[in-house]
Amino acid sequence: MSFKRYLRLLAKQISVSDKLDEIVKEYSDHMEDHMEALMEKGMSAEEAEKEAVYQLGDPVYAGRKLNKVYRKGVEWPLLTYFLIVSAAFVILRYFLPFRILPQEWADYIGLGTLLLGLLISALEKYEDLPLFYAWARDWNGGGITNSAFILAVSVYFFARNIKSALIWILLILVLLTLERYSIACIRDKKVRELLWEVGIAETDINSYKGYGFVNGKRVRLEAKEGIIKRGNIFIVVELHGFRPLVMSL
Template identity: 35%
Template sequence: MRQMEENLVVRQFLDRVCKQVRTKQMHLEIREELLGHIEDRVELLMLEGHPEEFAVQEAVKQMGDPGDIGKSLHVAHRPQLDWKLLVMLALFLIIGLVGMVSVYFADERYSVSLVERKLFCFGIGVLFLIGFYFLDYRKLKKYSDPVFFLIVILMVISLVYGQLHDRRTDYINIGPIGVNMITFSLIPLLLALAGMKPASQWGRWEAVLNILYRGVLPVVLYSISSSIIYTYIYVIGFLILTWRTSKSLKQFAMIAALPLVGVAIFLSTQTDHLLLRWREFMNPSAKEMWYMGNNADAIQTAGWFGQGFGQATPRIPYVLYDNVFPYLIYCFGWLFGIVVGVLILLFLVRLWNISTVHKDPYAKHIAAVLIVVFGFRLLWPLLMGLGVLPKVTLEPPFFSYSGVNQILDMAAVGLLLSIYRRKNLVPSEVGEAAPMKVA
């Protein structure tokens, strides 16, 4: 306790202020800030020749009514809901649902059960979003290491024993539900990385083990599944977190080297596949390059306002998954596609804003990796559908059928809402950890 706070008048004033602020974890910071102001005023009054006791009482009086101060501080430090992020998410989900219903009416091959399952996953996703919104995100940090380990084990199991409908796949069956662990693993792995021991605190041998465990092992597992794009996303997320937590550029370069070598080796084994994708990208009109060519034809015939709801898919493959954007543009037009593109950019900017307004480094790391994940998964399919980027197997979140992954994506948004909710509830000390040593 500071000496000034031992004064009864000052202590009573601070108690009355803090009584109005329900966020108890902010009380200490509020007391410290108000004490600083009182001490400054006492010092000025004493320099004017007033005795100390009078100066203290006068300084407290000049601060104003403690009840009013406490109420204003309560407003400043109460939980907040990011309505902008929530509205954009709702628009994404509505667009995705409308697109799926349009496919259902357009193509008799699809049954109503697809719509029902989409709505079921939507309902479960809403529950997870609400749950994570009210959950204090900081409580997840202590589970980062076991979560990372568990996801790695599940990835190994899926690669060795995974199957779906008696076919060898990367799926793990959980009752009647099949979960593709390769696509499912990305968000949990990167969120776990965000809460694990930062690179600036690694010892020499600890650094070697962490590079192999956190950096190389997931790259190997994604490589075995032949998922180039998920390998890219994971490595970029890993490098961003390493950059943010490294104590020097030299350490970052040493940590990044081995995972990047692993990616290079993996790509060297995929030369034929990469060349095929490049030829398709460069010459989509060729007959053998039907995938991107059909997308381009559909978009060209869409016009500004599209062909209308429930139109038959014009040979666009995977309209419920990778190519949901070309189909939506075909049905609703170029103007609609521009609006969706702008909404996606605003969504990512909103995530960036969340990462900048918070004091807690853990919150910043979570927001950073989710910007990477959602940025790739939203922008790449959109630009791929427009013929700007090469074809990859990557479903856009919220818009596509998704299934179980939709639940995970909505839980991730709930986590972002939890972070924003507490942006004024986390004391400054949390965001002011000891500075990193620079080599």
């Protein structure tokens, strides 16, 4: 078995997409070091690769073990940030109650910010964005706000008292966790289906868009480097959010 096939089988078992690149790099670095050591002992490159892969063991078993270690169902940084900001807004509401705005209007605003926050949260998870991020790809600074902040704003408008604030915070925590976990499961399924698969370009593929066929399915793709011409063979090397990134073979 070649090391390329070993990595492909290993990666297929790992559904924690944000750790996948790190795991693959660690294995690649380990493999290179191991092969160099074996070649210094007199083995050829082919013999060293074969022996190193053999010593790594079963890739399916190793991948499943790693997946159990890294698998996470709760995004604690996001939820912690939401709790802190929500608490701040509840305190603010206590000291600055609505004096002019009727509670019914406040409820409508709260519903609007809740729906907006959940929508932005879904987009953030779809794009695989971090907790803080810039609005544009070429920015060097951090983001101004995120979905957790907007959801915390909805708590401010919904809260009539401490009890109702706690109920809304708990409800939003549940909705946020279920939403993002569901999207993560769908993305992880796509990772397992496409990662390390070989396909053919239907159109020219650049860093913005393009189409190709992978396992008989037409897929929208992006080139990780350069331009892949129509008819060329490529391999899926990673996913940026839900968009497969490919490199020419």
